[in-house]
Amino acid sequence: MSMLLEVSGVSVSFDGFKAINNLSFAIGAAEMRAIIGPNGAGKTTFMDIVTGKTKPDAGRVIWGERNISLLGMSEARIAREGVGRKFQKPTVFEDQTVLENLLMALRAPRGPLAVMFYRPSPVDLTRVEELASEIGLLEALQRKSGELSHGQKQWLEIGMLLAQEPRLLLVDEPAAGMTPAEREHTTAILVEAAKTRAVVVVEHDMEFVRRLDCRVTVLHEGAVLAEGSLDHVTANSQVIDVYLGR
């Protein structure tokens, strides 16, 4: 299977501390992958590197069919290439309505002039309404997103991520602060998304990872410790030592 994203031999250090140490990782075009690991294993730094926020000291990040390098591209350019990211803490534009948030995220030309003359077409509005009903915010479209509850903001952010129609979703702890029912809904959305695109989920909650039913990559001290099914990695003695055992 050809890979959508290939990270190979990437290292980055902050003030001498090696946050990522010769990390290699690859994911296919329609695949779900969970990343687990103890605090400080480099999960967030890994996402920062892929999205262009952090420049690695060494290594390669290769993207797509044409094998272009994501290194040296701006964050915005990488996002336009099709990498979408959901942050751990919901970051929506609180001063704007749910509708405005979703329209901003909706896949469309991103240049200043195109955006200036953009007016939502009926197709766009229908798409936004579909998304809003999927994330349970159809009634709240005209509300300022700052008024939403914490859980609703999480949903809005997931909705914005889907609206971008990225080819790779990087999702940081999507289920944090959600009720069991909401978690199931989140699982369903992510599993559905992974049928057509690549999804990388960083999660602490083992129960959630188990429900995703996908390959798991265990990070430790900035490198891959083990990879395979959840049962496979949890049987690995090294993994038990550094993560599960403690």
Added chain:
Amino acid sequence: MSDTFLKRNPSTLVFLAVLALFVLGVTLLADGAGAGVISTSFVKTLGKTLCLALVALAMDLVWGYTGILSLGHFAFFGLGGYMIGMWLMYARTQAIVVSSLSEAPIPATESEIVDAIGNQIFGVVGSSEFPLVWMFADSLLMQLVLVVAVPGLLALVFGWLAFRSRVTGVYLSILTQAMTLGLALYLFQNDSGLRGNNGLSGLQNLPGLDHVPQATLSIWFFWASGLALALGYLFAAWIVSGKFGSVLRGIRDNEARVRFLGYSVEGYKLFIFTVTAIIAGIAGALYYPQAGIINPAEIAPVASIYLAVWVAIGGRGRLYGAVIGAVFVSLVSSWFTGGQAPDVNLGFYTLKWVDWWLIVLGLSFVLVTLFAPRGIGGLVDLWSDRRQPDRHGADLGPGVGALREKEAEQ
């Protein structure tokens, strides 16, 4: 756009109606065209105020909406004034020189006329040569192009350098202030080619229109300023009403998030910085013919700080707030500093408003920032539905948007 656009933005319609009524009223009462209740000099003050409102609108776009606290927009305003001032001064001096030389026994040659104009304009700084920057001064069209091009290009180059390096927040403010100060200091020099601290003067006289009295000219400029403000307001309301405005406010509130949505934050900042610099330049080009004189002191950093104060007092992040702030503060300011406000005798000390006005202004800026961050424009919220919903009860969670007790029970 117009029909539905105005329907969706009723405040724009209200603003345009108020502005039209104001322009009509002043015209009817003015010396030049109507009843003569309003003096010519006051018509000029009002016209200038409309120009200040326009530059405040630009400041609101760049600061209130995009979150870039630029302390350089009054420099762009001044540059616009300088560009139109060069033509006004050149053309008027040319008319005077030609008429005085025509009485000479031998007709003057072209180069003699140009030399004489140079002598007239630059004699005050001990020179008579035309510097390179006056290259197009004899062409109204070229100078009008420069009104737009010079502030626009300066903003484009400066903004490209600053935004590309991801300079934000207070550092960017300091950088823009340094640019403003540098420009002012440069223009203060006699060999800057723009008459040093003398500046350009006599701008109130339009070349070739000597027969038109100032009373009439003042009304023309008043109309032009009103029209420019109306168009500027429409343009600003149009760009902030759609997705472009969403992106701008997103950049203000969380620019990293906007980047991860795929928008080039630097490109948007550069775009709005440049566009607002051009608006500021146009406002300046309308302002200084009414003021009659421009000198480098007008560009000093404090002028750009005033601009920020107007927008803050009027209410940033809403267009009419910027206009209200600029009009209110600049009119009150000229009342206090014009010596019209009566001194207050405290017995032991006489409070002279000319000296104390700045203290009052500074104090009100601090108070507005602390206690009424929405400014004067925030008063509108009192009877519109823009107020924050009162959700009763205490937060259930730590976040600002967390459910509250009463909501959770429903």
